[in-house]
Amino acid sequence: MPTHTPTAATVVTVCFAPGDDADWFAASEKVNDLMHANGTPARRYHVRHRRLIGWLTRFFGYYLLDAARRFGTVTLAAGGRKSRLDLTGTAATATHHAGLRWRAWNTHINATTKPARPWEDYLAQHHADPTKVTLNEARRRFEQQPRVLAMLAHSFDPYELSIYQAGEATYVGLHWRTALIGDALITTDGRLLTPASSSAADRFRFLNHACGYLRALRSDAHLCAVTIA
DSSP states (O other): OOOOOOOOOOEEEEEETTTTSSSSHHHHHHHHHSSSSSEOOOOOOEOOOOTTTTHHTOOOOTTTEEEEEEEEEEEEEEEEEEEEHHHHHHHHHHHHHHHHHHHHHHIITTTTTTTOOOHHHHHHHHHHTTTTTTTHHHHHHHSSSSHHHHHHTTTGGGGGGGHTTHHHHHHHHHHHHHHHSSEEEEEESSEEEEOOEEEEEHHHHHHHHHHHHHHHHHOOOEEEEEEEE
16 A cells, blocks of 8 residues: 655665676666666765865766766766765765754654654554555544644654654664665665665665665775656
């Protein structure tokens, strides 16, 4: 059954072994073959500039896919050779912004409302008896909780409630991993890795596995982030 998602887009990280064709066309083919969908490049990665030669290489987009520039300097890319992507910087930026969001939630929501039951509880009621609790009814019951209403009023995503209520470290941990991986990962040998379900626990299991896979790739492997609408 359909479930609520915070955004309409899915981000897929496509991995290429050293020596493989790793252009945008090759990434699109992999996504289409495994997910039967078309996508666009997602500029998610910070670009790495080495200390000694970075003053020169910062102006060149070699070994990068769909690079973006600011004042002539390459700053973001949809992918490229792993050694040219600043994965640590990408995760650090996501950590910073997620921390700001959680602390704002803690001030405006957590300190002023009582804990609420997360969306997963109501979705389970729907799956247990779809005729008695329709998807719309499950959503209505979830969203009528005072804490959820407050989150909607303050533009926080209420469908991340379980992650917010788990604490700052958990919330931040989910988002820096998501910044590196997205929602799915295609391995160099063509396997599609996805969470077993939409639950927070399954998302963490998937992201931990995918981050470990990404870490183990050689520095001359290539990555490409693709957004599927």
